[in-house]
Amino acid sequence: MENSKEIQLFGGRKLPLRGTLVMGILNVTDDSFYARSRVKNEHDAVSRAADMAHAGADVLDVGAESTRPGSREIDSETEREVLTPVIGAIRRELPDMPISADTRHATTAAAAIEAGADIVNDVSGLGLPSETRNMMSLLSETGAAYVLTHTKGTPDVMQRSPVYGDLISEIREFFEDGIRALESAGVSREKLIIDPGIGFGKSASDNLALLANVEKFYSLGIPVLIGASRKGFIGGVAGGAAKDDPSERLEGTLAITALCAIAGVNIVRVHDAAANRRTVDMIEAIARHRL
Numbered sequence: 535m536e537n538s539k540e541i542q543l544f545g546g547r548k549l550p551l552r553g554t555l556v557m558g559i560l561n562v563t564d565d566s567f568y569a570r571s572r573v574k575n576e577h578d579a580v581s582r583a584a585d586m587a588h589a590g591a592d593v594l595d596v597g598a599e600s601t602r603p604g605s606r607e608i609d610s611e612t613e614r615e616v617l618t619p620v621i622g623a624i625r626r627e628l629p630d631m632p633i634s635a636d637t638r639h640a641t642t643a644a645a646a647i648e649a650g651a652d653i654v655n656d657v658s659g660l661g662l663p664s665e666t667r668n669m670m671s672l673l674s675e676t677g678a679a680y681v682l683t684h685t686k687g688t689p690d691v692m693q694r695s696p697v698y699g700d701l702i703s704e705i706r707e708f709f710e711d712g713i714r715a716l717e718s719a720g721v722s723r724e725k726l727i728i729d730p731g732i733g734f735g736k737s738a739s740d741n742l743a744l745l746a747n748v749e750k751f752y753s754l755g756i757p758v759l760i761g762a763s764r765k766g767f768i769g770g771v772a773g774g775a776a777k778d779d780p781s782e783r784l785e786g787t788l789a790i791t792a793l794c795a796i797a798g799v800n801i802v803r804v805h806d807a808a809a810n811r812r813t814v815d816m817i818e819a820i821a822r823h824r825l
Contacts, residue, residue, distance in 0.1 A: 590811035599635030625650025686735025
């Protein structure tokens with residue numbers, strides 16, 4: 535899927551929208567569901583970021599608050615104190631790498647942008663009344679890129695029997711309303727990315743249906759991001775050790791990445807940059823030989 539050729543970021547950086555980009559995950563929290571995605575300090579974060587860049591990651595997503603199902607919110611001050619220096623350290627080491635700050639809080643997003651982030655990846659779906667107006671103002675004032683994620687409730691309750699009447703239509707309507715609100719607040723449509731929110735208030739069946747029908751969001755004309763890496767529904771399909779252990783879900787993740795690359799999804803958010811980069815490259819090499 536190609537909407538525009540690129541998203542303009544800060545400092546002359548750009549996010550090209552050709553093929554499927556790999557977004558590498560860095561979690562500066564010990565509450566992330568996948569232990570191997572965690573980094574303990576600035577030094578570890580910079581080392582992991584450099585490894586991901588070398589492995590072919592196109593963008594890095596750095597977060598300091600877990601939003602796994604059942605997680606509890608941390609206060610924005612604590613989040614800011616942890617996240618900001620890490621983003622600053624990565625920016626100094628990798629001046630040309632697009633960086634996304636994974637946060638639901640406007641004050642954290644502002645500090646992250648000041649430290650060198652280009653993108654705000656907000657899984658709240660503009661659903662936190664205390665944050666929405668400030669977040670929109672920040673985006674309008676700074677021109678940062680923004681990921682609008684569909685979710686159904688906050689992380690602590692979002693997986694308590696979510697129900698939809700018409701999954702795809704309801705999520706499309708959510709995006710239409712959100713895009714309209716952001717544009718009304720002065721946020722450029724050219725800076726937006728949409729994420730259907732795999733695992734954010736969705737049943738396993740819902741997640742599979744979203745992946746099977748991802749192209750139904752393309753007509754919105756906004757780049758699409760899919761974040762399914764090592765999530766629980768993959769374990770449900772794979773069974774065995776993968777059911778309870780995220781470290782056993784790589785093959786399922788790569789299958790989803792392959793599907794996304796075939797379908798033309800713009801960005802996949804993943805824990806394993808190298809393996810997912812190779813998967814995307816293989817799919818795209820095959821596609822170039824289609825008669």
